[in-house]
Amino acid sequence: MSGVVITGWSTVSPAGVGRAALTERLTADVVAAAASTEPPPPVDVTGLSDEPLPSTTGHALVDFDVRAHLGRKGTSFYDRATALAVVACGEALSDAGVLVDDSNRARLGVVLGTSLGSFRSTSDYTRDTLVQEKPYLVNPVLFPNTVMNCAAGQAAIRHGLRGVNATVATGPLAFLDALRYGTNAITRGYVDAMLVGAVEEFSPHRAWNTWLTGRQVPTGEAAAVFLLTRAEQPAWAGPRREAEVLALATAYGPGGGESADRALTGCVSRAVRRAGVDPAQVSHVLTGETGVDDTDEFAPACAALGHTPTRTRVGRLFGHCDAATGGLALATFLAAEPVGARTRLALLTSRSPDGGTAAAIIRGWSGAGPADR
């Protein structure tokens, strides 16, 4: 067991800003499912792009305005991914009850997952060098947005976080990799607490990428951020313990395919062993799979667990969210209404097209949510 706990979290998602908005959306979905109706459809996203889009709908938070949350100062040059992430980090700090000050800022860090930072920011910057008469007349203030660590760096500036600051860029694996990176930073003693999250923005660039590479679901966007600290947490890291990160494992199946199936099965077995739990007790599996018929993650996971738990595909509700998918999965698990047992065990899985795999075992404590505070 890692001995690392989650004391608060938040999401900025198509459901809205903050965990209450997410919980409300999930509750509505449960009601809809009981009535055998479809989940909320994607929304009209044409207002988010001056360029033609491959589809007029997507899973975006179309009315998101960073200034409504953080004001104008310091936010005018944020790209959308940075804005989503910085707001989610602030909401997670607030949800955990963490006040950042000079006594703790050097011991508090942030790690965020991404696919390639803001595809839009980098591509638009390149575009300027191609279409302008003078290719070098780019806007210097926007240059940092082309670098993949922009969101994590701006989150540190906004919230005064001087501890370990990192960006992991492994696409669909990025949230679980960030969880592992953040957990390592805590258990190795480099920090006392970490904001761990992942972000993807909606943009015409990502929408076309999703479309042209043949993904079966609409493009989504989200930032999901969690406050992690050691089990013997310093008082400032939040009064509540909502969940425990029991184990994480990653593995690579070179070339993907069956090799990656085996890698993921191995990952899950290792995570279960490290977590010291009975695999039969794992009641939920949350995957990054996109289609109903897609069992690339669920089948290897069930093979390792030896049974078939309930599966949740967050892509069904939130679309194709790349790096943010794993974060939405964890948030979905933690937001769910507790049923029966006091503790619940979830397995989170991720897989990349090249053969990367990752698994996490999370124990959620029922009744540990905000209503319990």
Add this chain to the structure above:
Amino acid sequence: MNRVVVTGLGPVSSIGIGVSAFTDGLREGRSGISPIRSFDASGFPRRNAGEVPDFRPETLLRRIEPTRWGRSSQFAAAAARLALADSGLDPATVAPDRVGAVVGTTSGESVVVETVTAQQVEGGFAAMDPELLGQMAAGRLAHAVSTELELAGESLTLATACSASNYAIGYAYDTLVTGEADVMFAGGADSVCRWAHAGFFRLGALTADACSPFDRDRSGILTGEGGAMLLLETLDHARTRGARIYGEVLGYGVNCDANHPVAPDRASIAECMRTAHRNAAVKPEDVDYICAHGTGTPANDSVEAQAIFDVFGDRVPPVSSIKSMIGHTMGAASGFGAIAGALAITHGFLPPTINWTTPDPALAGLDPVPNTARETGVRVVQNNGFAFGGNNAIVLIGAVE
């Protein structure tokens, strides 16, 4: 807790491909700067960079097909292949799931992003090539290494900009210290691209044809590229197989300025040095050589030197910048620094800061090892890496005691 050593080096650089050529380049104070060939730079006021025009991926890579991977992934995989060969490790003797790859980068597959952007400018979004879109994810840098060497352990790309290799080495060190892995490939890769060339120019940070760190008249960086990978393994593993050991990773420190997106921060950098020293159980007086971040911009070199003075007082070790030779290779930069540091320990020399002519009165007391490599015993090297976003990372490498 395991001790961690460096047993293989894989530089793919503008001053040499492979450890032997790279060592010669450092010793000779070779310049790898040349006119830009990878894109049409004719419209730019600055037209030089540290490209690696001699890079022939097909001659180095055995498993991955270069046409299916972007240039940065090719750099990473080729560098790892070289590091493996240099280490003498027989992969068949290690369980594949006990070997992983951690690759640091600033801009990932920047050349691929630029190619699909050119397609978009030409024919609209729908004209972007799906095959190239599939090559764009930065995570492929580590996956290229894992695929090339058939590694089944962790495969992680860290995108902490220009200190990313030090982050990668640090994280790989942790996985070895804690027993998660037996062998790790760690370092970084990046490619020269239009957008970074334009961005650095507009920040006023790009010099014309010679990068001269710590010189009074220094005027900026030259962008560079390449792959720099190190093979790290536990000391026990290395001794058991009778490996040649370059040095030991003593520890590392990372922190964040949380202050400004691009300007370096003296107090924060000094604090990062102190953190790295504490984690590595090293005292300032133990450090024999600092392989500087040393970009050659007036601001970086001044702030870095002042932070060094703050931490080292009146006992400042020699401080040189290999960026004077290879340019600023972005996410690979501190990987090349770590390789240079390991070579300094093994062969007993300090790589020079070339293009140095005039002392900077504001940096009095700093010895930049001007222009000529220096023969001297080196036991502990401090390898600095700083970055946009305030991502500071420092690795300490020492001779094995």
